[in-house]
Structures are given as structure tokens and as C-alpha cells.
Amino acid sequence: MRAAIVGASGYVGGELLRLLLHHPHVQVVAATSERFAGRYVHSVHPNLRGRTALQFSSIADLPETDVLFLCLPHGQAARRMDEFARLASIVVDCSADFRLRDPDWHARWYDAETRADEWRARFVYGLPELTRDALHGARYISGVGCNATAVNLALLPLARAGLIERVVADVKVGSSEAGARATDASHHPERAGAVRSFAPVGHRHQAEIVQALNIPAEALFFSATAVEMVRGVLATCHVFLNADLTDRDLWRLYRAAYANEPFIRLVKSRTGLYRYPEPKIVAGTNYCDIGWELDDHGRRLVVISAIDNLMKGAAGSAVQSLNVACGWDECAGLDFVGLHP
Amino acid sequence: MRAAIVGASGYVGGELLRLLLHHPHVQVVAATSERFAGRYVHSVHPNLRGRTALQFSSIADLPETDVLFLCLPHGQAARRMDEFARLASIVVDCSADFRLRDPDWHARWYDAETRADEWRARFVYGLPELTRDALHGARYISGVGCNATAVNLALLPLARAGLIERVVADVKVGSSEAGARATDASHHPERAGAVRSFAPVGHRHQAEIVQALNIPAEALFFSATAVEMVRGVLATCHVFLNADLTDRDLWRLYRAAYANEPFIRLVKSRTGLYRYPEPKIVAGTNYCDIGWELDDHGRRLVVISAIDNLMKGAAGSAVQSLNVACGWDECAGLDFVGLHP
Amino acid sequence: MRAAIVGASGYVGGELLRLLLHHPHVQVVAATSERFAGRYVHSVHPNLRGRTALQFSSIADLPETDVLFLCLPHGQAARRMDEFARLASIVVDCSADFRLRDPDWHARWYDAETRADEWRARFVYGLPELTRDALHGARYISGVGCNATAVNLALLPLARAGLIERVVADVKVGSSEAGARATDASHHPERAGAVRSFAPVGHRHQAEIVQALNIPAEALFFSATAVEMVRGVLATCHVFLNADLTDRDLWRLYRAAYANEPFIRLVKSRTGLYRYPEPKIVAGTNYCDIGWELDDHGRRLVVISAIDNLMKGAAGSAVQSLNVACGWDECAGLDFVGLHP
Amino acid sequence: MRAAIVGASGYVGGELLRLLLHHPHVQVVAATSERFAGRYVHSVHPNLRGRTALQFSSIADLPETDVLFLCLPHGQAARRMDEFARLASIVVDCSADFRLRDPDWHARWYDAETRADEWRARFVYGLPELTRDALHGARYISGVGCNATAVNLALLPLARAGLIERVVADVKVGSSEAGARATDASHHPERAGAVRSFAPVGHRHQAEIVQALNIPAEALFFSATAVEMVRGVLATCHVFLNADLTDRDLWRLYRAAYANEPFIRLVKSRTGLYRYPEPKIVAGTNYCDIGWELDDHGRRLVVISAIDNLMKGAAGSAVQSLNVACGWDECAGLDFVGLHP
Incomplete structure (x- = not known):
């Protein structure tokens, strides 16, 4: 299958290149970047040196392909979707443009100009653990938000069982989440060593969590800290449950939900250094590791999940969704193990 | 005033040395370390090279002094308090031995063997923002827990006003918190880059928070993540309030509580890179920076505070408390500004 | 081919597990660790969770296998080589025991007790770029020193051409180089942020460099700094040449030497952020990236090389050498691309 | 003495603010920043919050003061020196404009347009260890280059004794060296974890080293790596000596040179974790720590020095030079001890 990546000089685009250049069923035929058109992709993504002689091209020169991955800034996919749909039979959009099903919600959390109602209705949210059935044969697949995905996968079994009364999701995130463009805030002397509360309230990924978990918006509280x-x-999801649960109940619940998921691992050990999930262990992989601990008083449950924001939180889920849509091995191209130490 | 530091090779002991060697009213006459006795203090604390010719000595050789700072592992201060009290008229204990007023609580959260009821009753908790009046003229001063202090100072104005219904305190901590002894968990290849949930539930500092804020134990939920x-x-304190408050109310409340506090700064800006408190900005200083943001739905308030765990969370508060106890300038020895970047 | 890893709880052993568990021609049947015997390998190497149900076993229980990888502390392979040779037809030793061909040199740089002259003579140094011919069909393969490998691959083309008059090799290294055992020096608060000159002179890898490059010992100066x-x-190899060379000469020389090497990339760009080799770009991969710059005065040439010390500097070269020895695809099991960012 | 800082929103300007706001003989009356004019200095330098109510102003509004610190991009001080000289009786320029005495050298290494020959002749190079006598009563003081200063102080005793045959200076530097402006190279995901050879040859600080050490340009080789x-x-200065020296000779030489220097410490221990100089130990301080080790073969000596580039490498030396020029205590305003850990 021939694939093109639009907006390939960014971090999600680069990650898609890394995955697809070694995918057994995909051949990358184009990678666009207006800024770097004409330059080798390895001049921007130095890890790909020696792996491909591909050069960045312009969107204007995109050939027809079987699948198009869109990694453009917010709003552009929605605005140019007609054009993109003519270029490929399958479109995977990694932006936030088509994540929210409800156009009114999209208008409220993003903007009204990119409602694109008719297109929105055709997109399937690309999180196989949530939407696998709908993804079979899907032609229009929406990417996922990284923070939302960490929370969604942590809480899905609880939400489906109707157990969540209220949840405070406190996420800690890395610097690649803000993208490949340098800003004053990303300047190394300022960003290094930071433990920076950049979105204590109001983060847009909340909408995606409420949608995925199907809980009342009032039940979710979300804060993000850059580390x-x-x-x-x-x-770190602090869940107030509406029922008394034991640790055994939780094992049963999570195992039932995730036993057959190839990219979800339950991590909850009594010994060792890595007793709970940690982002550095899943860096570069498509895993979402999940663990938990029950508080001894009240009905608080702490559910902890770790993902790589560029992988399970973006490019990895996108490729996994494509694998499902095409009926391929769901793990194709996603076999990297991760490093220790 | 002549001072001795017991257990001076650890990080809190080292910080006390740094502060007291330049304190206008204190002269350090002894610094003990059984492990390093006979070696220069700068061989362990290389920042002090050229500042002092002091050598570590043994507790067995402690002279009588005016003030004794104890930085020993848990339990030792309580067990040897009679001995230490004979050596100095003022004792500041930086361990957890005398932080909890209620001996039963101490027995429950720590152990029954170090109840030391009669000594416990004589200790004043060394957090001037909370106990300044009691500290005047105090002879026995207890240190504070670092995580507890960050939470306590963040929430004190709300707690005093009876506004806290429930709080989820999610703290992010540095590696010096675990002390100067190497462990498997502190081995650099394992600890570097970690975002590690090491105490999702059950952290002992909860007891200190409940005591300081005077809230029901059931209202506090606490998790700690190493970064x-x-x-x-x-x-990051996610507070569920029992009343509707505006941002203006909060400014009024916090200003009323902290306007005259020399080491508390309210940090809440609409622009700039440092809109909320950040630990790296207060590193080495005795500041506690505090900011907040109201959630637009529900009655959640996010209060953010940053301290240096070795300073305001330990040695800094200890020196500040001594300053209060002795009637000196409360800021004496604590004037370091902090660095940027 | 059935393989066992002796000393598999360390970092090189863990890396071998990562590589061999996905190697097309190898099946890992045992991984020993006296300390962790009976525990799952993923309890120590959390990246392997879900990839293997293997448990650590004791050396005493090692089955006969086709190939044995030894990752033991210095001296043990040499002392127990008879025993290990009975257990497998191929032995790859990752320690320093058999790296130096000359027993006297080994005695001088390491110790006389592990000369093991007769075994030493049978070992081939496992750096395919240097010893590929000898590795074909080899049964006893020695691992490589990480720092030595970075320098050797940087300078091999110059050394073979007899161009090196004198070289100052200044290497910057990561913390995993010191192994998996916690020490005072590896304690995170001490090691974090360090730029620490730990071996300004006297590093033992010098012997390996002199041997590989076949230059006079007096021509090599070596210093190592932990970062x-x-x-x-x-x-960073500061080479004083004994002839005038142009940049074009150097391209010719390095291309001639390395054009067919699957794991060597020449990195020397005029633009972009990654103009020269960088360790983080090769982390997890078997690449050695090499670049250079000629000084405008004198005959100094700066040659820069980057490797992952656990991969090309240890486990990666070991597996590559086994691939050569067995006549397999030299890249088998070594296909990870590396990450950006 | 009334002082103004021109270009105070950068890192050297911020450091001067930190130092001068607590300097016993200086009162800061203006801090200019065209970009941030009208905003509080603590909005850019958050460490100064609560320490000053100063706001940035424009150069156009500069009052007359006693001393003017210039922290402008290269070339501006030289171009506007007449103007600045009218505003203050003492001018300390922290840029590279007046560092090189020889106008031809300046023209060669920087540019001919900023020769400013007549002003150049009036400036004294602001490194008290080198130029203390000339600094007494000086009115025009040039700042120092950070990398140059680390090398100069490391080698000054050797150079004065005429012992240097050839030196390879390999410096490792932090990200603040590149200034406060965000660039693609300083974007955190790209810069974090870097060990990046950014100036293997051709660094302009070479000129400053050759001038200070008074050695032939051909004897110096310089490379810089960002860590x-x-x-x-x-x-890390790899020195090839032209005479045989013992360790005792070196102690004698360095002690003779530096025994009375308040900001130079000799760091060379046989035990402990900090046996040689380390930048993190001097962060925020004005110290230059210096150590060395003799190679056992040849006449190579490795001299290691550590400074804070913003302090001893810029603002600290500037303030120290002013102290000398004015006849004040040379350490005034420079008493911060540094932190451990």
C-alpha cells in the first residue's frame, strides 16, 4: 500500500516515517514539508539517515496514494479535507480536527470554522482499544490526543462499568508534546529542569476524555504539568469510585478489559524498581502500561498509566488503527520493545 | 551563638552548614558524621571548599553548645533526646520524630517505640507561617516534612477559612528527598528521566498535613511522583471547595494570610514563561511560591506551590524557626535569591 | 540456535536479551543471575514485560547451548573458561578478559591472574569493522570496550593509512557505562547534572585502542568525562596528522573504509541541527556515526564519533560478531532505527 | 554608586541584576530592554520576584549614572560607545567588542566595522587574575568570554612559566551560553540530552586565549561540545609540556599563582566523589575550580577547570573587576557559596 505523510517534518510526522519505512505492508512515497521541501528527510530526522533517500516535497506535488497521513496544525485538515480525500482512499488525520464527534463540542473546544460537519460524521476515532469494531474497514480515521489517550486507557474499564463518580487526572508530560517549533517556552535554559504547571485547568483534551469515557463533563478534572x-x-488518575472495590476486583476488571490487547500491559508489582508504569520504559514503543493502587480510606483509587505521547498518543495509535482498518496484523510496524536503562 | 550539627554529612546537614556558616548570629563549632569523622566537611559537601576548615567529628565528642541541630535517621532523636538535651539549651530536630503532636498518631504513622510522650509535648512544630507565636522563645523545635510543607503552605489560608471539602494533593519531587544514601532506586541510570509514582497512596506526610490544616483525615488524598x-x-493541590469563590476572593484570602510573610510569594501571572510557581526558581532559597487557578466548572480550585525540599522543606524552615525563637531577624542567613536560568 | 546469557541482570545482559529475543536465528533458553534467580527477567528489565516469560536462573543450572554470552565482572570469564567452553560450542565474552591479545599487556593493564594464555590465543576481537575476516567461523569471540570502540572506529581509516602522529581522545560518557550496581558516585543527586572528569589519565581502554589502531602507545592520550x-x-579525537590532508582526501579515505559497513554512517553536514554525530541519535541502535572537521591551522583534524555504549560498544557488536561468525545476515536482530526527538 | 544595566533581559543582564541588587556599594537605577520595556524585571527573571520593583526601561530613557553595564549583542557597544560614555563615568562592556586589544585581530575574528580603535585602546580586559593592576582605577572594562576564561585560568600559571608547547582545550558547555533567544537548536526536544560538537574548530574565543596566555596561535587547539x-x-586542557614536571612542581606553581586569589580553588583529591572541578558545584558562584593530573607517559598534563559561564565567565568577573576598579572589597556582592547536591 502506498502512503504519503503530509506535514512530515514535525515530530508525529517523523515518527510515522520511522514506523512506516519498516512497515511490511506500506511503502512511503511522499513526505511533505513546505519549509524543508527539497531536503532529505534525514536532515530533519537524523535517526533516519541511511534508512531512506526520501526528500521532503510540497503538498502541491502530492501524488495519489492509497493512504494519506495528515500531520498539520489544527484546522488545516478540516479546511482542506475535500482536496485530501481526492488524493487517497484512506485518510488518517493526526490533528485534533476530527476527534470530537459532536460538531457543537468541536465548535466549543476548538472553533466553529472547522466544524466540517459532513466530514466529521465519517471519521472514526483511532483508538483501537475503544473503537476497534468501527475501525474495521474504516476509510477516515481520526488521531488521538496524547494526554487524553493516557487517561482514557487508564479509566476505560472503570468507565464502562459505571464506577467513576469523579476523577482528577493529573498528567505529567514531556516537551515533545508541544511540537517541533521553537518557542520562548521551549528554549532549553528555560524548559530544562522545569516542573511547570502549564494547564492547571481548561485543557482541551478534556473534551476527548469525556467523549471516550462517556462520563459527565462535571465528573472530570484535569491538570497538566510539564516535567x-x-x-x-x-x-495519575485520582478516581473517586461510587462502589467499594477490592484489589482483586480491579485485577478482574482490568484483565477482562485488556487481556487480549496487544499494547496494554498491567504493571503493578510489589518489588523491583519499576512497580508502576513509567514513561521512559515505553519510550519509542506503542505500549500503554497501566497500574493502580487503592487508597486505604475513602473510595479513592489511583490509576497510573504511561505512554509515549508520539507513539500510543499519536503515530503509534494511527498506525495501529490503519492496521485494523486494513485487516493486517494489528502489531505490524509496531514491534519495538523499548530500552532499559 | 554556638551551634553543632549532628548528622552533618547528609543533605539537610549540608544545607544547614551552608546556611549557618554565613549566619550573622551563629558560629558552627561541630558537625558530626560517624562515617566521615576526621575528614573535612568540604570532602562531602564540595560547595563549602574554601569556606570552612571544619572537619567532621563523632557524636561522642560533641561539645556543649547553645543550639543543636539533629539530622539523624528516624527514631534516633527520640531515643537519645535526654542525652542531646544535656548538650544544648536549644534543640532543633529535623527528623520526623517530633512532628506529630499526638503520640498515638505518631505510633500509628511511625512507630510506638519512639512515642517519647514527655519530650513530644515540649516540641513546637517549626513552620513559622503556622506556629510563629509558639516559636518565640521555644527551646525544642521540630523540623517539617518537605512534601507536607509544600501542601500545608498552599492550603493554610483555605483551611483556616474552613473552605476545604476534599483535596487531592499530587506532589512531584526531586531525588534529594530520599537522602544521601545510594540505593538501587537512586542509581543514576534507573533514576534519570524517571517520572515514577513511588507513593500513590499511604505516604506518611499525610499525617503532618492533616495536623497542620486541621482537616478530617478523610478529606485528604495524597500521591507522590518522583521526577x-x-x-x-x-x-498540585486539587481542592474541592465547599463554597463558591471568585478569583478576587482568593487573592484577598491569600494576601490577607501571607502579605507579611517574608518567604511566601504569590505567583500567578497572565503572561511570561513563569506564570505559576516552579521549583527550579526557588532552588537554594527559603521561598515558598504559591499560585492557583479556578476551574470553570464545579468548585475545583487548583493551588500550586513550589519549594526547595532541602530549604523551606527542611533546613531553611529550621533556621527560620531558630531566628524566630531567638528573636533575630527572621531572614538572617536566608537571603539567597535563587538563580535564573 | 540456542543461546544462554550469563550475567543477564546487568545492562549488557539486558541489552543482549532485548536483541536476542527478537533475533531470527536465535532462541534464548537461559539467562542467569545469582542475585535474581527465580524472578522474571522483566522484573529487572521492565522493557521486556510481555515479551518473554523467561526467569533468571543460576549458572549452576545452565543447560548446554549452542552459544553462550558471558557478561560477568572482570576476571570471571578467564577463571571459568574451561567450564563455560564445555557448555557451548560458541562463547562470546563481553568482559575485558580476552580483549588484549598479548598476555603481558593484559597482565599489565588488568592483572596477571587472568592471563589465561591458551584461551586468550583462541579469541577473536569482536569488532567486525576491524576483524571481520577472522570472525568468519570463529568460536571464541571477545567483546569490545565501549570507549575504545568509539575511538577505534573514528580513527581506523587514518591509522591504517599511517597518518596519525599523535591523538588526544577526549570521550564523554553516560552513566550506564559504570554498570548496574549502585554506588555512591552513581547516586542520582550526585551524578545528575555532572560533567565529571573521572579518568583524565590512565583509563584501561587505552590498551585496546593502541592494539586496534596499531599505533605507538606514546601517540595516544585519552581522557574520559562523565556527562x-x-x-x-x-x-572527540583531536588528531595531529603527519601529512597535509584536505577535506576531500578525508571523504575519500573514510568512504573507502566504510562504504560497505552496515553500521557506520558518515555525518558531516553544513546545515541542520545534527551536523555531527550525537549519541542520543544512535541510542538503542548499533550505529557508529562518524564526522570530522579540519582545523585551519596546523595539521589538527577533529574526528567525532558517537555510539551507544551498550550497543555498538557492547551487546550490539557482540551480536553483529555472532552474525558474522555464523554466516547470517550481519544486521540480523540489529534493525532498530533510533528515535528523534 | 548608581548603576544601570543595558540589555538586562538577557542572561548576563539578569545575573548582573541578581548580583547588584544585593551589592553593598551599588544601587541599580535602571535596567533596559527594548523588548520588555515597561514590564517588571521579575516577569523575565522570576528569581527576582519580591526583591525589586524595578521595571525594564528603554535605552532612550537611560539616566546618567556612575557605572553602566552593557550586555548588548556583538557590535552595538562599539558602535554606540560615544553615547554610552557620556552617560556614565565607568563603562563595563560584557560583549566581545573590546576584548581583543589588537584592532587587526578584532577585525579578523569579529569584523572590521567594530574596530573602534581609539576606544579599544582605553579598555582593560576584566579578568582580575590576569589584569588586576591595570584594573585599579580603570574606567573602561571589557568583559570576558566564558570558554576563554575557563581555559585562561586553567593555564595561566603554566603559560607565565613558559611551559606550554601545545594545548588541546576541549570544553563542555551548558545551554545558557548561547543566550536568552530561542532558536531551533535550543528547542528543548532537540537540545535535551545532547552531547553536541558545535564548534570542533574555529571558535572565536581562541583569540582571547592566545592573547591572555601570550602563546603562539599555532600552539592552541580548541573544540567545544554542548552537553x-x-x-x-x-x-579539559590537554597540555603538552616542554619540560618534565612532577606533581609537586605543579602544586608549587599553582599555589604560587593562585594562593591569594579569592575565587580560585585548587581541587585535586584522592578520595570522595568530587575529586576534580565540576561545573554544578560552582553554579551561581564566582569560583573557578582548577585541578590537574599528569599522564604517566609523554609530557601530557591534563588541567581541568570549572566555572559558571554566567558568573566567572561573565557577570561575576564583571562585578569583581568593578570592585577592583573602585577599590572595594573584591568579593563584594559575590559571596554565594553554591549548592550541594
Whole structure:
């Protein structure tokens, strides 16, 4: 299958290149970047040196392909979707443009100009653990938000069982989440060593969580803190349950939900250094590691999940969704194990 | 005033040395370390090279002094308090031995063997913002827990006003919090880049928070995550209020509580890179920076505080408390500004 | 082919597990660790969770296998080589025991007790770029030193051409180089942020460099500095040449030497952020990236090389050498691309 | 004495503010920044919050003062020196404009347009260890280059004794060296974890070293590598001596040169974790720590020095020079001890 990546000089685009250049069923035929058109992709993504002689091209020169991955800034996919749909039979959009099903919600959390109602209705949210059935044969697949994904996968079994009364999701994120463009806030002397509360309230990924978990918006509280890390999200979800649960109940619930999921691992050990999920262990992989601990008083449950924001939180889920849509091995191209130490 | 530091090779002991060697009213006459006795203090604390010719000595050789700072592992201060009290007229204990007023609580959260009821009753908790009046003229001063202090100072104005219904305190901490002894968990290849949920539930500092804020134990939920940082605590306190408050109310409340506090700064800006408190900005200083943001739905308030765990969370508060106890300028020896970047 | 890893709880052993568990021609049947015997390998190497159900076993229980990888502390392979040779037809020793061909040199740089002259003579140094011919069909393969490898690959083309008059190799290394055992020096608060000159002179890898490059010992000067990094070596080799060379000469020389090497990339760009080799770009991969710059005065040439000390500097070269020895695809099991960012 | 800082929003300007706001003989009356004019200095330098109510102003509004510190980009001080000289009786320029005495050298290494020959002749190079006598009563003081200073102080005793045949200076530097402006290269995901050879040859600080050490340009080889650090320079100086020296000779030489220097410490221990100089130990201080080790073969000597590039490498030396020029205590305003850990 021939694939093109639009907006390939960014971090999600680069990650898609890394995955697809070694994918057994995909051949990358184009990678666009208006800024770097004409330059080798390895001049921007130095890890790809020696792996491909591909050069960045312009969107204007995109050939027809079987699948198009869109990694453009917010709003552009929605605005140019007609054009993109003519270029490929399958479109995977990694932006936030088509994540929210409800156009009114999209208008409220993003903007009204990119409602694109008719297109929105055709997109399937690309999180196989949530939407696998709908993804089979899907032609229009929406990417996922990284923070939202960490929280969603942490809480899905609880939400489906109707157990969540209220949840405070406190996520810790790396610097790659903000993208490849340098800003004053990303300047190394300022960002290094930071433990920076950049979104204590009001983060837009809340909408995606409420949609995925199907809980009342009033039940979710979300805060994000940037920490010294490049890749990764750790979500600490403080859940107030509406029923008394034991640790055994939780094992049963999570195992039932995730036993057959190839990219979800339950991590909850009594010994060792890595007793709970950690982002650095999943860096570069498509895993979402999940663990938990019950508080001894009240009905608080702490669910902890770790993902690589560029992988399970973006490019990895996109490729996994494509694998499902095409009926391929769901793990194709996603076999990297991760490093220790 | 002549001072001795017991257990001076650890990080809190080293910080006390740094502060007291330049304190206008204190002269350090002894610094003990059984492990390093006979060696120069700068061989362990290389920042002090050229500042002092002091050598570590043994507790057995402690002279009588005016004030004794104890920085021993848990339990030792309580067990040897009679001995130490004979050596100095003022004792400041930086361990957890005398932090909890209620002996039963101490027995429950720590152990029954170090109840030391009669000594416990004589100790004043060394957090001037909370106990300034009691500290005047105090002879026995207890140190504070670092995580507890970040949470306590963040919430004190709300707690005093009876506004806290429930709080989830999610703290991010640096590696110096675990002390100067190497462990498998502190081995650099394992600890570097970690975002590690090491105490999702059950952390002992909860007891200190409940005591300081005077809230029901059931209203407090506490989790701690280790991040890539050496010094520092960031506390993200998700507070569910029992009344509707505006941002203006909060400014009024916090200003009323803290306007005259020399080491508390309210940090809440609409622009700039440092809009909320950050640990790296207060590293080495005795500041506690505090900011907040109201959630637009529900009655959630996010209060953010940052301290240096070795300073305001330990040695800094100890020196500040001594300053109060002795009637000196409360800021004496604590004037370091902090660095940027 | 059935393989066992002896000393598999360390970092090189863990890396071998990562590589061999996905190697097309190898099946890992045992991984020993006296300390962790009976525990799952993923309890120590959390990245392997879900990839293997293997448990650590004791050396005493080692089955006969086709190939044995030894990752033991210095001296043990030499002392127990008879025993290990009975257990497998191929032995790859990752320690320093058999790296130096000359027993006297080994005695001088390491110790006389592990000369093991007869075994020493049978070992081939496992750096395919240097010893590929000898590795074909080899049964006893010695591992390589990480720092030595970074320098050797940087300088091999110059050395073979007899161009080196004198070289100052200044290497910057990550913390994993010191192994998996916690020490005072590896304690995170001490090691974090360090730029620490730990071996300004006298590093033992010098012997390996002199041997590989076949230059006079007096021509090599070597210093090592630990920097804030877990994996990686950057070697800055300041070469004083005995002939005038142009940049074009150097391209010709290095291309001639390395054009067919699957794991060597020449990195020397005029633009972009990654103009020269960088360790973080090769982390987890078997690449050695090499670049250079001629000084405008004198005959100094700066050659820069980057490797992952656990990969090209240890486990990666070991597996590559086994691939050569067995006549397999030299890249088998070594296909990870590396990450950006 | 009334002081103004021109270009105070940068890192050297911020450091001067930190130092001068607590200097016993200086009162800061203006701090200019065209970009941030009208905003509080603490909005850019958050460490100064609560320490000053100063706001940035424009150069156009500069009052007359006693001393003017210039922290402008290269070329501006030279171009506007007449104007600045009218505003203050003492001018300390922290840029590179007046560092090189020889106008031809300046023209060669920087540019001919900023020769400013007549002003150049009036400036004294602001490194008290080198130029203390000339600094007494000086009115025009040039700042120093950070990398140059680390190398100069490391080698000054050797150079004065005429012992240097050839030196390879390999410096490791932090990210603050590149200034406060965000660039693609300083974007955190790209810069974090870097060990990046950014100036293997051709660095302009070479000129400053050759001038200070008074050695032939051909004897100096200089390379710079960026490492994961914000503040700091470690210089590893590989010196080839023209005479046989013992360690005792070196102690004698360095002690003779530096025994009375308040900001130079000799760091060379046989035990402990900090046996040689380290940048993190001097962060925020005005110290230059210096150590060395003799190679056992040849006549190579490795001299290691560590400074904070913003302090001894810029603002600290500037303030120290002013102290000398004015006849004040040379350490005034420079008493910060540094932190451990």
C-alpha cells in the first residue's frame, strides 16, 4: 500500500516515517514539508539517515496514494479535507480536527470554522482499544490526543462499568508534546529542569476524555504539568469510585478489559524498581502500561498509566488503527520493545 | 551563638552548614558524621571548599553548645533526646520524630517505640507561617516534612477559612528527598528521566498535613511522583471547595494570610514563561511560591506551590524557626535569591 | 540456535536479551543471575514485560547451548573458561578478559591472574569493522570496550593509512557505562547534572585502542568525562596528522573504509541541527556515526564519533560478531532505527 | 554608586541584576530592554520576584549614572560607545567588542566595522587574575568570554612559566551560553540530552586565549561540545609540556599563582566523589575550580577547570573587576557559596 505523510517534518510526522519505512505492508512515497521541501528527510530526522533517500516535497506535488497521513496544525485538515480525500482512499488525520464527534463540542473546544460537519460524521476515532469494531474497514480515521489517550486507557474499564463518580487526572508530560517549533517556552535554559504547571485547568483534551469515557463533563478534572522529559506522558488518575472495590476486583476488571490487547500491559508489582508504569520504559514503543493502587480510606483509587505521547498518543495509535482498518496484523510496524536503562 | 550539627554529612546537614556558616548570629563549632569523622566537611559537601576548615567529628565528642541541630535517621532523636538535651539549651530536630503532636498518631504513622510522650509535648512544630507565636522563645523545635510543607503552605489560608471539602494533593519531587544514601532506586541510570509514582497512596506526610490544616483525615488524598530533578517539590493541590469563590476572593484570602510573610510569594501571572510557581526558581532559597487557578466548572480550585525540599522543606524552615525563637531577624542567613536560568 | 546469557541482570545482559529475543536465528533458553534467580527477567528489565516469560536462573543450572554470552565482572570469564567452553560450542565474552591479545599487556593493564594464555590465543576481537575476516567461523569471540570502540572506529581509516602522529581522545560518557550496581558516585543527586572528569589519565581502554589502531602507545592520550546521559559515548579525537590532508582526501579515505559497513554512517553536514554525530541519535541502535572537521591551522583534524555504549560498544557488536561468525545476515536482530526527538 | 544595566533581559543582564541588587556599594537605577520595556524585571527573571520593583526601561530613557553595564549583542557597544560614555563615568562592556586589544585581530575574528580603535585602546580586559593592576582605577572594562576564561585560568600559571608547547582545550558547555533567544537548536526536544560538537574548530574565543596566555596561535587547539547542562563550562586542557614536571612542581606553581586569589580553588583529591572541578558545584558562584593530573607517559598534563559561564565567565568577573576598579572589597556582592547536591 502506498502512503504519503503530509506535514512530515514535525515530530508525529517523523515518527510515522520511522514506523512506516519498516512497515511490511506500506511503502512511503511522499513526505511533505513546505519549509524543508527539497531536503532529505534525514536532515530533519537524523535517526533516519541511511534508512531512506526520501526528500521532503510540497503538498502541491502530492501524488495519489492509497493512504494519506495528515500531520498539520489544527484546522488545516478540516479546511482542506475535500482536496485530501481526492488524493487517497484512506485518510488518517493526526490533528485534533476530527476527534470530537459532536460538531457543537468541536465548535466549543476548538472553533466553529472547522466544524466540517459532513466530514466529521465519517471519521472514526483511532483508538483501537475503544473503537476497534468501527475501525474495521474504516476509510477516515481520526488521531488521538496524547494526554487524553493516557487517561482514557487508564479509566476505560472503570468507565464502562459505571464506577467513576469523579476523577482528577493529573498528567505529567514531556516537551515533545508541544511540537517541533521553537518557542520562548521551549528554549532549553528555560524548559530544562522545569516542573511547570502549564494547564492547571481548561485543557482541551478534556473534551476527548469525556467523549471516550462517556462520563459527565462535571465528573472530570484535569491538570497538566510539564516535567523534564522529551517523550512521554504519565497520567495519575485520582478516581473517586461510587462502589467499594477490592484489589482483586480491579485485577478482574482490568484483565477482562485488556487481556487480549496487544499494547496494554498491567504493571503493578510489589518489588523491583519499576512497580508502576513509567514513561521512559515505553519510550519509542506503542505500549500503554497501566497500574493502580487503592487508597486505604475513602473510595479513592489511583490509576497510573504511561505512554509515549508520539507513539500510543499519536503515530503509534494511527498506525495501529490503519492496521485494523486494513485487516493486517494489528502489531505490524509496531514491534519495538523499548530500552532499559 | 554556638551551634553543632549532628548528622552533618547528609543533605539537610549540608544545607544547614551552608546556611549557618554565613549566619550573622551563629558560629558552627561541630558537625558530626560517624562515617566521615576526621575528614573535612568540604570532602562531602564540595560547595563549602574554601569556606570552612571544619572537619567532621563523632557524636561522642560533641561539645556543649547553645543550639543543636539533629539530622539523624528516624527514631534516633527520640531515643537519645535526654542525652542531646544535656548538650544544648536549644534543640532543633529535623527528623520526623517530633512532628506529630499526638503520640498515638505518631505510633500509628511511625512507630510506638519512639512515642517519647514527655519530650513530644515540649516540641513546637517549626513552620513559622503556622506556629510563629509558639516559636518565640521555644527551646525544642521540630523540623517539617518537605512534601507536607509544600501542601500545608498552599492550603493554610483555605483551611483556616474552613473552605476545604476534599483535596487531592499530587506532589512531584526531586531525588534529594530520599537522602544521601545510594540505593538501587537512586542509581543514576534507573533514576534519570524517571517520572515514577513511588507513593500513590499511604505516604506518611499525610499525617503532618492533616495536623497542620486541621482537616478530617478523610478529606485528604495524597500521591507522590518522583521526577527528573534533584531539589524541589511542586505540589498540585486539587481542592474541592465547599463554597463558591471568585478569583478576587482568593487573592484577598491569600494576601490577607501571607502579605507579611517574608518567604511566601504569590505567583500567578497572565503572561511570561513563569506564570505559576516552579521549583527550579526557588532552588537554594527559603521561598515558598504559591499560585492557583479556578476551574470553570464545579468548585475545583487548583493551588500550586513550589519549594526547595532541602530549604523551606527542611533546613531553611529550621533556621527560620531558630531566628524566630531567638528573636533575630527572621531572614538572617536566608537571603539567597535563587538563580535564573 | 540456542543461546544462554550469563550475567543477564546487568545492562549488557539486558541489552543482549532485548536483541536476542527478537533475533531470527536465535532462541534464548537461559539467562542467569545469582542475585535474581527465580524472578522474571522483566522484573529487572521492565522493557521486556510481555515479551518473554523467561526467569533468571543460576549458572549452576545452565543447560548446554549452542552459544553462550558471558557478561560477568572482570576476571570471571578467564577463571571459568574451561567450564563455560564445555557448555557451548560458541562463547562470546563481553568482559575485558580476552580483549588484549598479548598476555603481558593484559597482565599489565588488568592483572596477571587472568592471563589465561591458551584461551586468550583462541579469541577473536569482536569488532567486525576491524576483524571481520577472522570472525568468519570463529568460536571464541571477545567483546569490545565501549570507549575504545568509539575511538577505534573514528580513527581506523587514518591509522591504517599511517597518518596519525599523535591523538588526544577526549570521550564523554553516560552513566550506564559504570554498570548496574549502585554506588555512591552513581547516586542520582550526585551524578545528575555532572560533567565529571573521572579518568583524565590512565583509563584501561587505552590498551585496546593502541592494539586496534596499531599505533605507538606514546601517540595516544585519552581522557574520559562523565556527562548527563544514560546511554552513549561521544569521542572527540583531536588528531595531529603527519601529512597535509584536505577535506576531500578525508571523504575519500573514510568512504573507502566504510562504504560497505552496515553500521557506520558518515555525518558531516553544513546545515541542520545534527551536523555531527550525537549519541542520543544512535541510542538503542548499533550505529557508529562518524564526522570530522579540519582545523585551519596546523595539521589538527577533529574526528567525532558517537555510539551507544551498550550497543555498538557492547551487546550490539557482540551480536553483529555472532552474525558474522555464523554466516547470517550481519544486521540480523540489529534493525532498530533510533528515535528523534 | 548608581548603576544601570543595558540589555538586562538577557542572561548576563539578569545575573548582573541578581548580583547588584544585593551589592553593598551599588544601587541599580535602571535596567533596559527594548523588548520588555515597561514590564517588571521579575516577569523575565522570576528569581527576582519580591526583591525589586524595578521595571525594564528603554535605552532612550537611560539616566546618567556612575557605572553602566552593557550586555548588548556583538557590535552595538562599539558602535554606540560615544553615547554610552557620556552617560556614565565607568563603562563595563560584557560583549566581545573590546576584548581583543589588537584592532587587526578584532577585525579578523569579529569584523572590521567594530574596530573602534581609539576606544579599544582605553579598555582593560576584566579578568582580575590576569589584569588586576591595570584594573585599579580603570574606567573602561571589557568583559570576558566564558570558554576563554575557563581555559585562561586553567593555564595561566603554566603559560607565565613558559611551559606550554601545545594545548588541546576541549570544553563542555551548558545551554545558557548561547543566550536568552530561542532558536531551533535550543528547542528543548532537540537540545535535551545532547552531547553536541558545535564548534570542533574555529571558535572565536581562541583569540582571547592566545592573547591572555601570550602563546603562539599555532600552539592552541580548541573544540567545544554542548552537553546537558544549563549553566557551566568544564574545560579539559590537554597540555603538552616542554619540560618534565612532577606533581609537586605543579602544586608549587599553582599555589604560587593562585594562593591569594579569592575565587580560585585548587581541587585535586584522592578520595570522595568530587575529586576534580565540576561545573554544578560552582553554579551561581564566582569560583573557578582548577585541578590537574599528569599522564604517566609523554609530557601530557591534563588541567581541568570549572566555572559558571554566567558568573566567572561573565557577570561575576564583571562585578569583581568593578570592585577592583573602585577599590572595594573584591568579593563584594559575590559571596554565594553554591549548592550541594
